[in-house]
Amino acid sequence: MKTITLVPGDGIGPEIAESVKQVFEAIKAPVRWEQVECGLTAYEKTGQLMPQEFVDSFNRNKIAIKGPTTTPIGGGHRSINVQMRQMWNLYANVRPIKNFPGLPSHYSGIDMIIVRENSEDLYKGIEYKISEGVAQGIKLITAEASERIGRHAFELARKLKRKRVLVVHKANIMKYTDGLFLDSIKKVSANYPEIEFGDMIVDNCCMQMVTKPTQFDVIVTENLYGDILSDLGAGLIGGLGLASGANIGDQHAIFEAVHGSAPDIAGQDKANPTALLLSAASMLDYIGELPLGDKVRESIARTLANPETRTGDLGGKLGTRAFTQAVIGNVK
Numbered sequence: 001m002k003t004i005t006l007v008p009g010d011g012i013g014p015e016i017a018e019s020v021k022q023v024f025e026a027i028k029a030p031v032r033w034e035q036v037e038c039g040l041t042a043y044e045k046t047g048q049l050m051p052q053e054f055v056d057s058f059n060r061n062k063i064a065i066k067g068p069t070t071t072p073i074g075g076g077h078r079s080i081n082v083q084m085r086q087m088w089n090l091y092a093n094v095r096p097i098k099n100f101p102g103l104p105s106h107y108s109g110i111d112m113i114i115v116r117e118n119s120e121d122l123y124k125g126i127e128y129k130i131s132e133g134v135a136q137g138i139k140l141i142t143a144e145a146s147e148r149i150g151r152h153a154f155e156l157a158r159k160l161k162r163k164r165v166l167v168v169h170k171a172n173i174m175k176y177t178d179g180l181f182l183d184s185i186k187k188v189s190a191n192y193p194e195i196e197f198g199d200m201i202v203d204n205c206c207m208q209m210v211t212k213p214t215q216f217d218v219i220v221t222e223n224l225y226g227d228i229l230s231d232l233g234a235g236l237i238g239g240l241g242l243a244s245g246a247n248i249g250d251q252h253a254i255f256e257a258v259h260g261s262a263p264d265i266a267g268q269d270k271a272n273p274t275a276l277l278l279s280a281a282s283m284l285d286y287i288g289e290l291p292l293g294d295k296v297r298e299s300i301a302r303t304l305a306n307p308e309t310r311t312g313d314l315g316g317k318l319g320t321r322a323f324t325q326a327v328i329g330n331v332k
């Protein structure tokens with residue numbers, strides 16, 4: 001039995017977190033939940049967006065499933081997602097992009113994973129106003145962080161028996177920064193002879209993702225390119241309700257959906273829990289329970305394949321609770 005920190009979060013968070021709990025119970029996942037609050041709900045109760053109870057729980061368990069959290073507007077509050085990435089050095093943002101057979105989308109047969117470097121590049125926040133009308137931002141790339149994300153991508157490819165890793169860059173123009181990123185990943189690739197290695201320039205990659213997305217397997221890329229490519233990927237497979245993600249470091253990992261707290265539909269039993277369920281399935285892979293992860297993914301696929309058992313965002317008629325029951329009914 002593994003203890004996992006569970007943060008239901010805000011808005012639709014508690015509804016979709018409940019769905020994860022029920023599906024995990026149905027598949028008898030060897031997981032015990034330690035439920036703690038973060039975000040607006042926590043702030044209203046304790047005056048803190050990230051209460052010490054969460055910090056202690058996550059330090060202890062090292063793995064969390066997190067529902068979306070609302071960052072209060074105004075008052076100088078920093079996004080707790082950014083804080084969490086920095087506090088626990090969660091340097092890899094991993095987003096699987098896979099479409100479900102039978103669910104209408106732009107393409108069929110898409111099955112890629114985008115591994116985005118989460119700690120440097122233009123997101124380092126080194127920005128200056130030099131004078132009126134002139135500003136400068138610095139793109140920071142280090143061999144250490146580039147090799148680290150390269151190893152993460154290749155290790156993931158090996159674990160999931162993937163065939164190819166593609167590094168996406170713009171080294172033709174940014175010869176020092178992107179050149180260093182490309183060279184670092186190339187160096188790492190030598191340790192994984194069984195996995196095919198290639199590289200692609202980011203603008204071409206965008207075009208190829210839209211015209212021939214089935215060619216991609218594992219993509220490893222810098223922070224900004226990864227941010228853009230992963231949202232492009234979410235659009236390709238049918239939208240936010242289906243896009244899962246994880247923020248992973250050497251010691252800690254947080255699994256969460258890409259979408260936010262959707263206050264417009266909160267508390268109405270309308271949310272699609274698929275993205276958080278898929279994130280939870282990736283958590284099962286991460287703790288070595290790959291067959292159980294597959295079980296969750298397969299039951300979701302069976303559920304989405306039937307137009308009668310889809311949620312409203314996908315044109316269906318089921319609410320969160322009924323959809324969860326349908327997924328449980330499809331567990332084999």
Ligand code: NAI
Pocket residue numbers: 012067068069070071081240241256257258259260261262263264265270271272273274275313
């Ligand atoms: P959002 O992703 O919450 O919602 C955008 C649209 O997609 C809304 O119409 C919503 O109803 C719909 N939607 C989102 N998830 C859905 C689901 N599972 N099922 C059905 N429909 C869904 O983005 P928005 O409105 O920009 O942000 C709302 C709040 O969420 C903000 O406070 C923002 O800061 C926060 N947020 C939190 C994130 C996190 O904790 N990881 C990530 C993104 C935003």
